[in-house]
Amino acid sequence: MAQPDTSTEPILRLRQVDKTFAGNIVALRGMSMEVRQGDFISLLGPSGCGKSTALRLIAGLMRATHGRLDWPGGGEGDLGVVFQEPTLMPWATVERNVWLPFRLRRQSLAASRQTIHEALALVGLEGFEKKYPRELSGGMKMRVSIARALVTNPRLILMDEPFAALDEITRQRLNDDLLSLKAKTGATVIFVTHSVFESVFLSNRILVMAPRPGRVIEEIDVPEPYPRGDGWRNSHAYVEMAARTSNALQRALHPESEGV
């Protein structure tokens, strides 16, 4: 299923979530959102807008100061995560890195192998099972990281600026591949990014966030259905959405000029 499913309950609901750090630093204020099966939601904003804080809250790495996080269908913690760095274990081969989530569930490598190979095939890394991370390029390491996030077929995948450290060409290719991956697996993703183009290209909904205090200032729907064809990046609709999103981001950066 490639389209977000709006008919049923959301898999995750945030209601008026606040997070205040020690010293009264308000990282996030009044964040609400609903994530439905098949959604690809981008959290877009400048540094300090609370987008990574939101992701850490959802990942269960910290707790909200106020507000609620609900998982209406259960399955809390059934997650895959991709960080800004590939975050692989350098002492383990590609295959054993992808095995990690299964291994922690005490599932043997032999029993997991088939699934691991399928995940590696999805990210275009067949035949790299026995390589060590150091033998791979930055983009390939990121693919391994994505395979690890996918391999358990989790209800929700969290991505925290996964391609920010890569060069432009690798980044575009990974965006293309992520989009086709999304179409193939129907994965539900929350994607944190700095990039207007990335967010429009990938997601069906963009939450534009502003800093001090971190909050959502605008929600933009990208109506283009999945799977998005090759022409999407050059289409008129894409350019228009990018311009609109860019304007929203401008308001996040310079609230005074808009008289907010």
Next chain:
Amino acid sequence: MALADDPRTGMNPAQPPAMDPSLIDPEEERIARAKRIEGTAKWLLPLVVMALAVWLWDRVVAWNEIPHYVLPGPGLVVETLWEDRALLLGSLWITLKITFMALAVAVIGGVGLAVLFAQSRFAEMSFSPFAVILQVTPIVSIAPLIFIYIENRLVGLLLCAWIVAFFPVLANTTLGLKSADHNLRDLMTIYRATRWQRLIHLQLPSALPYFLGGLKIAGGLALIGAVVAEYVAGTGGIGSGLAFRILEAGYRLNIPRMFAALILIAITGVLIYGATSLIAHLALRRWHESALKRE
């Protein structure tokens, strides 16, 4: 990934191009030559200098007609090493036994304590001062007390060598256990890894390079600890390690034997260092920066 042929020349970049003299970069050639020379010099130079030093030692003894009970020549030392081989190798065996037992206990104790420290900050705060005090107090000043309180001489020697050797293992392993990648730690939390799984799958592998660095230092220190402890224990016991042989030979003015025993200790130290370095290399060569060759 396959590289496309260079469209300008149609040449496969993997094949060396035909030698065009104008393409030779004298600067790069010079650097390459310097590297080759350095590669040979790395093992040749120490050998030559070592041989030269031994030769000079021999000459100084011969030219000045230094009596052998003051400074024996290298020939006499080697001769003594051979003649007393049964006695010296027996002593070497005892010293080695204490060294390796102490090293083994240092590894078990150091890693065990480090794991405990990594599990509990409070344990670390409470006990690490003791470890530091043990480390900074010279072993020669603790050893006499140890031999007063501990009847069994072997246990006393072992304890001394252990005190000297265990700290680098403890300090390095503790640091290593804490230096696991913070994103991987978050990932463990997200996947709900147990404490034990976190230790086995993340912390211990992360600590391995640090531990092996500590082991390299501890190997040498265990030998030093074993020898120093035997000096302090003196000749009063049943001991007959290499340090005992040196003391005994000193009393008898058997200077060549002192030199022979000394050389055995030095060789042992070098071999221990070589062995621990080899272990570290073999364990890390597949993945760790320190063991990788730069291209």
